[in-house]
Amino acid sequence: MHNRDIRPHLLGILLLLVITSWAAMACGQESKGASSTLRSAGDEAKFRVISRFPSEKTSAQSPLGDDAKPFVDEAVRDAIAEERYDVALLLVQKKGAEDDPYVDLLEGYLALQADKPKEAFAKLEGLSGKVDRLEDYRLYWLAQSAVAAEKHHKAALSAAQVPHDSLLLGKSLILLANALLETGTSSDTERAIKTLELYLNKYPRGRSAEDARMSLAGAYEKTKQWDAAAKAYLAVLEKHALTESATEAQKRLDAIKKHLSKELKAAVDEPSRAIRMNRYRALFGAHRSKMVIAEVKEELDGLEDDKALRCESLYLIAKSYSKLRQHADGSEWYERIVKECAGTDYVLKALYLGGKGFWNSGERDEARKWFARIWKEFADHSFADDAMYFVARILREEEKSDDARKLLAKQVSSYPTGDMAKDAHWLLVREMFGGEKYKEVVAYVDGLDKTGEDDIYSRGRLHYFRARALEKLKKTDAAKKGYREIAQKYPLSYYAYLAFSRLGYLEESGQKGGRAAASDLCSLQNGKLCTFVEPKRTEAVKLSDGLRNADHFKRGVALLRLGLTDLAEDEFQALRRSHGSAANLWALTFLLNAAEAYRISHDLPRRHIQDWKTVYPKDADDPRWSLAFPTPFRQTVDKYVTERKLPRALVYAIMREESGFNPRIESWANARGLLQLMEATASKIAKKDGLQGFSADKLLEPATNIRLGTGYIAELSEQLDAHPALVIAGYNGGHGNVSRWLEERGDLPLDLWVEDIPYGQTRKYTKRVLASFWTYSWMYGQDRVPRLSFELPESN
Template sequence: MRRFLLTLAVLLFATSAQAGTLDDARRLLKKKDFGGAAQVAKDLDPQQYPGKSSAINFIAGYSLARSGKNEEAKLWLEKAGADSLIGDSALYQLMLILDAQSDYGAMLKTTGGFLDRFPYSPVRQDVILLRAKAFAKTGMMIKAIGMLNDLLARNGDYDKAHWLLAQTQASAGKLDDAIQTYLTIYYEHPQSPFAERARAELNEINKSRKKRLPVETNDQRLKRFGVMVANKMQKEAVEYSAEIKPLQIKPAERAEFYLNLAKAEERLGKADKAIEFYDKSAAVRNGVTKPEALYRTAKIYWNRDDLKNTVETCNRISKEFPKNDYAAQSRYILARIEEGAGHKAEAVALYDKILSLFPSSKVTDDSLWHSGWTSYLSGDYAGAEKSFRRLADKNHNYGGMAPMALYWLVNSLKAQGKEADAFQKTLVTKNPISYYTMLTGDPDTMLKPNLPAAAENGLADSVRAKMETLAELYAKPPALDEKNRWLFESAKAWLAVGFEDTARSLLENLSAGQNGMLWLAWQFHKANCLSCSSRLLDQIRLEDVPSDQSPFVMFMMFPVANWETLVKESNAAGIDPFLALSIIRQESRYDAEAVSSANAYGLMQLILPTAELTAQKLGMRGITTENLKTPEINIKLGVNYLAGLIKGEKGAVPLALGVYNAGPRFMEKIKKRFSTDNMEIFVEQVPYQETKDYIKKVLRNYFIYRKTYSSFGAPTPGAN
């Protein structure tokens, strides 16, 4: 009996091993289960996957290499390297193994073949570097140095090339050249991972007295500090500033140094230290940074609600530098303070003064908007019309603040009984999917939707069938030159086996035109990389899309992702699945594995405490950051959380969206400050730009979803 059970277990194991698929291998690879991915890929029968044998070989070889089985990996990668489309990636992985094994003879052979076969590969630069290293390691120093200098002439920021060049120069006995390269790395590329190693090498050279090093100058330190600030190395810049002697710097440069140091401190959240250094910058005689230093100080005071010091500093700027643009920006702060205090006439007067004195300031657009908006709220529709008209004209009726200006210009004209159709037409035609274009149809419907009755499951299948028909008409392969053809075919090959990220990185370098973009987006869509297809179509101008192609484009820009799960969970929670889908588009762009910098996870970007609390109410246990990437779990929790917010806000969807984005405390504070009687106006008054934009974009998504799929039986927003 025991022998029988053992035999059965072996058979079951063999059966399960055979059951692995290419998708399984790819999924295991994505989870970094390299051992599992390698085993599944090795056991696959290439005959069952026509045209995908190279991808199987690549997965096996790459996974084996990551598992430390380099000799076996080399065999699989060599086979994958024969492919004309994905072979470049396979050969590059093979080169990394050869480098680790110090097999530079084989590397020279492999890199030479690569450079002949793959002129357009995105890893070509890295292969040239490896080839130069192989030349150096085999004693051909001059050839290596020449290759590296050529490489740096094309890309001066290539950190690895700088480092290898310095090492090769030192090995070739060209110590003067090596010292200069090390100095370049340390002073001009402090963001480089080799910067500190370069300094260590210089110290070693100095210690061994092989060569007398030039004395480090204050100017060199100052240059390095400036590069640090430019590369947002705030902490490092502040620490390194201690090595600089400000009094030895020329006044103009000293003022700039203090200004940059203050900016670094401010970005680190140290406002008091920032003010200290802004004051030092402003105090330098004949320093050109004084207006900016004072302005940045005023902004810190303003953000602290220290209005007394804000007003004093802004007035000082206007008095001492009346024609400088920072005077305009300071006046803008004063106008915003008056507006916030409810002094609308005074605010409008200040905005208009800015527009009169500084017609091309950085704050011109914002001043036009706030002048128009404040006038509109005061009932001065003629004044509002004047500002909104100027703002719309200035933005050339396309993009920027134009949609917002056009919409409120139309409202201002209508409030005066004037004709507004021409401006409304411009808004709709030039900005076809903006929030404001959606508002022109029916603001009440958009801002106060009556969530429709339970949705049906069959929508996704119907849409898929429709898209197949449209694709035959509009998704035509583009005409491409040799380079773009290779990038395109290579991306297509990677996409066919589910490597969306690799395909996307290739397509970033491809020029295909608008029609080509439609074809590429369709390939991504068919491969279920909805994030890829919708983002790709962000690049096209929708007003240039012919009306007969528009449905095809909109289906891909606003796809019905995870529809069956959304219908099931939304119906159970009593909300519209299209509303949840609108949030998914904004939060994750349909990427189930998305993780934000704020540690929000999955399709609906839930943070763990919120997910756990919602799960507890639903009787669910064992919620982790990993299973929040599972669409079924994420959608169930996200939909129920959203339903609770809508209920808490008494059905006011815009308010619920504000809570979803910024939290309940923020929205409670805003509701106390501004009336919610007119939701259209309330949304404009949300002071936190990110939350305001979020509410607008999700509402826009929702309206577009309902409008796009209304032909399939989905009612438009507001339909009962």
């Protein structure tokens, strides 16, 4: 077809697309949330996912039966996971024709990814009408390959046909515009500009907005609309600060400045306040605190006319000092906020963070004053009970126990449902425990209607220590009853593990003779100690008709079968908005697990499905517990835990917490891989272990990371008497800190020692991972309830 024949056809398709797509996009197809990934291990802001991971076989059976059977074998899926597309392509081609259009579709995609656009184009073009479930992907990949093969009209035609309900619509519009620009005709260039303008008007914050602005700026530049180009590039600087696009936009602005009007030249030479402020916000979000402080300080004098921006700037400086832990320097700036920003939300933030700053820098009197202002001036805010709690802790540090006790009592009376009520109750009970006032502990807990314990770190705590108090009072039967109730109510939780451990201790202390200590507490009482809990098999995962018939579901399953887990994740993410019931999320979890996408699959029950841990699982094949606690890389893990004499459950508990089973993840602090090893630590273990040719990049290889990570766990185990709680605390807080805490408080029993860990992050990590250790032991280990010594070793 000649160019003059195709252009009217293109124009008709384009107009139809423009008319129909915006209505569909109004339903949210181009919202940023649609592209966000399911949350990974830890705090999402802490991690960046580099690529997919290789998998090992799973025994999970999909509720779809053969409808979820992979189109390709494991070797192909592994090559895709490792982004070795040329290898995956060769494997698909070597296997030969299977007369399956979806395998042909994958071959076309792999050829595109392997930089073979002509081969990809030929394969994808021949599949028209043959891959209905993934037709939008075929069209988009066909357009991409056409662009790479310099078939620009073909690219435009394909991109214009991507349906309006596709997640690829935004990208397709950008591709369409770029293809139109490449045809070289003025009419197609005008159409490209119109397409990009319409997109940005409708979705200025869409997930493809950055690309759209850069393409639009380039189109204006190509047609010598210099001022329009400059405005578009400036918009990139303002809205996409610190990105590669912003860097390129600045280069283009410098290149075209000679063509600009006087007004635009000035804007290039002196970026607008909006551009500068967005840069500061981006720097702040990227934790570049020193740059924030230096640059925003220079901005302040020019903000006398804008109170809102001035107060925000003061806050950025103050909070950046807090991030750097330069609390004394930050105090000055928090004081300025309180003085200059009356009537804004920044005053409350300043009192809260400034109070913490004074506290951290040892100025307790000033901290108390600032916190007191919060509950007096902002009594209805959620920070009010936090402030009371913090002052109570300060008073305890100053050994003003009576004042602390009075303030805590006032806190729980004034804010009985506040988010810090559980912590206030605990401080009161902890003080009673420290003073051996065990009767008061029992009476206090019995007098509570609600404990406020609403998270994994506190659920069951007060009643556990009530049982501990009864044990101290030698009311053994009542204590046992209390421990059993906790274990029954909170299956495989931290405090249930402690409760089981105390039951084991009481049983063994009542035995006569010198019997060897049991490694599995369930073996006590002739195997009857654990029989008061009744493990049950959870309900099998089912697939609803509504989910099965959803287009995003069909696409996601087809992509999973091709081994394209990243793309399937996007489709399933869209489903979470429209089919977000617990039953549907379990179905998605099952499918993702069956596809060995453990990073995503285990995270759904971990963070997005509530209140399912109501029974103890019977075995490792439990339909739900096995999905939340999978065992990927089993062969490699087993090899090294056997060599190093480590509990497999301990390695999996740490791995689940550190990386969420994604071996190619890197933290903001440059910890890498499955067990999140720092280069210095890994290098030391590699040398000790005789591993040749070590480099930081090798930490992204599962086998290397597991080898070195288990080496580090074994080193901690040797230093810390192989105590799982201490090893876990050491993995997070460092061996040096754990040794110091043992020296300072090693005379405490384990349960109180953990509660008194001064670093909140390490305290929570220890509880969380110890519960996972027990869960993995219960499900997969020889010991269902591993012995947990309450008597701590000496510091080493």
